[in-house]
Amino acid sequence: MLEKKIRLEHSHRILFTRQAFAPANPCIRDLLLLDSPKKPPRVLVFADDQVLAANPGLRESIRAHARAHAEVYDLAGDVVELPGGESCKNDFALVEDCWEAIHEAGLDRHSYVFVIGGGAVLDLVCFAASTAHRGIRHARFPTTTLSQGDGGVGVKNGVNFFGKKNWVGSFAVPYAVVNDFAFLESLPARERRNGIIEAIKVSLIRDRAFFEEIERLAPELARLEQPALERVVQRSAELHVDHIATGGDPFELGSARPLDFGHWAAHKLEQITRFEVTHGEAVAIGMAVDLVYSVKTGLLDEATAQRVLRLVESLGFHTYHHGLLAEGQRGGPVILDGLEEFREHLGGELTVTLVPEVGRKLEVHEMDPCVIVAAMEELKARSSKFEIRNTGLR
Template identity: 45%
Template sequence: MEFLKPIRQRFAVEYDYTLHFTQDVFGADNPLLYELLKDYSSQGKVKLLAVVDDAVSQAHPDLSDKIAAYGKHFADNMVITEVLVVSGGEKAKVDTAHLNAVLEAIDGNRICRHSFVLAIGGGALVDMVGYAAAIAHRGVKLIRIPTTVLSQNDAAVGVKNSVNIFGKKNFLGTFAPPFAIINDSDFLTTLEKRDWVSGIAEAVKVALIKDATFYGYLEANAKALARREMEPMQYLIHRCAELHMQHIAQGGDPFESGSSRPLDFGHWAAHKLEQLTQYELRHGEAVAIGMALDVTYAHLIGMIDATTLERIKTTLTDSGFELKIPIEKGQEDSLLVGLEEFREHLGGELCITLISEIGKKVDVDTIDKETMKKAMWQLNQWS
């Protein structure tokens, strides 16, 4: 019977997005955002809703006025409908009130699928606003303007958006590439030291799994980075973001349908440590500890030698990280729960990225928990 035969179709969707580098993005003499919108549409004015991290707003008290003035200066092709200031940091992803506030603003400002949401803030704020943009009208246009090292080199340059729920990090989320990302180095100048240092972890991560030459640069410049020297930081951000975006585009699995997640190196422990410390640990601080733990484990199982282990731990500490795991004796199992939660997050099969040498990753599907416990206390004794 003809009407019982299956019907199949196949289609592909092409994505194209660009990471731009600038200074003073909302200065009247900076046409970058104007040009992006001009290239998007010749149909008249485009509406924009700006959502700003409250910490960024406090550090740059004139920012809301500058955004409004920018809209007026380029009024021929844009309308800034509102500048909404909401909480940043991990609380932006934990408390649904912030997500609801963005969704209400999208609705109240009549932001449609041909309008734009500007997400201006750190990685958590960008994650949350990106999720709101992705689910409103099944997707409104998003431009990310990340303001921290971690968001400029990692969190904002990918295709993921998320919020936390059920006590689990990134449990709700989408894969939705932004229209564009704009890195403005001026925002880095007002960062707290912890936020400056925190983002270095993601650069060390991607260097360890992909680029030994880049790792050598980070190793040689670790103390300069800790001193907040801008030139090495700008190179770090550019190269880290480049490697991240190459992985998404050329890795063959941009929406993570498989189990291998090399960009999550060090993250199974990091996500759990964030939760166990009530998010007192910054994400990058937790990733640094997670990487140090996993390379200690890799050494214990004979995957890397002692010299490599020492180099990595020294690079992290020289960059400004504290590597002591914030758990007491007897609490090891509370951290190891993170392995099971990570397995669930991957889709049922455990796949942990380790390294066999600097610049070369290895995926393993089993972790010996007793050896991992030994790694925890060896790392803490070293710290």
């Protein structure tokens, strides 16, 4: 056997800014200059239709920015608009539309794709860009709290296929991720709240001080105030990127996925509720299940679990949904199928991340279904008490 080691080095660049496309903002120019191009590269911009609708000046701003920086890049055509939200990942024809736009604009491997949008549009366009010409450099401009702090700063992309989430996709390190906080201002409240939960998640598995900071910021976060949101999104993004860069498995070849604390139940709950429950809302509930489960199995102390549940609820998230106890065809809650589906997605041995204390994670390879059901029953009882408390206040 002939074996040669191929070493690849990637830079994973994350920038935080406001109004990246304001002509006076040097951020995009500086990024493109890092590559020392011999002539201005061509850039094709794709955008989420709801971001364009909520930011009516954006198209003109992009054109003005390109005019102001013509020595650094050349717009390869009009902004390509794509339908925002999960539905764009369910229509493979949109991948072909992206390829066609890239082809018609004559992009090559010296060009760039920029994509502005929520996590769904980023996943779609980055997949198309990473497969066109075997990979065109792409820069992501996430526009939701969730994608700026979590999904959008990663190295994965893809679309849904065979009725399964993210079945087709690739790992591709983006040229850069530009977190433009101004985009968060046009987000509906529900979407603004969603990203906070991934910040809590990453704090629980990695950074106790950050968890305590979120607790201190809770009143501002509950009101969805912009400075508090920016702070937690930024720290969440830093921790996610740090995990990818230093966690030892950026392309997820192992069976563990530590950033997916609370996600085995969350993914299944999203599916059970036909995505009526958003990803962030489902993660709040999925983490609650795993926290109460951990108390029942002696991994975590009751006071810590209650402390996290109180924080999550004070931020406007529920910790129970009736879909959790919905029965499947084989009897027993269908949510439990989520464990096997979680294992299948990564392959290999089931590996679920739990939290034995704030700021530390623990991997387990089995979970007792009876205890999971007991945990969900407890959350159900807690939620009815919570409703009574709330009603009592009115």
